[in-house]
Amino acid sequence: MTALKGWVDECHQCAGLFRLGRDVEAALTMVDVFEGAQRSLQSAGVQKQHAWAQLLTQMLECQERQDWLGLADFMEYELIRLLEESSA
Structure with a gap:
């Protein structure tokens, strides 16, 4: 498993928990x-x-507001997109 794949999986897992x-x-x-x-x-x-x-x-503002769904969205979509773009 590549490092990127590992981070993408971690983001999905964490977002799922939220x-x-x-x-x-x-x-x-x-x-x-x-x-x-x-x-x-x-x-x-x-x-x-x-x-x-x-x-x-x-994302930290979402955490402060306890906006778990917003935080999950940022992690699952925006953060993964940024990680994928930076590794390309």
Whole structure:
């Protein structure tokens, strides 16, 4: 399994936990997902790093509001898209 495939699977799993209302478990997984995304995007260009910073801000705002479905959407769609684009 490639690193990208692993991160995509982690994003789907974490988003699924948020959708099921298992927010405590999902939040613990989310830390690992964010750390992995950060490492993956370190070598990406400035534009991708800026997009990551904006996306991270939006996801943390969702977490602060306890908007678990919004956070799941960001992880499952926007974060995966960004990771896929940066690895292409």
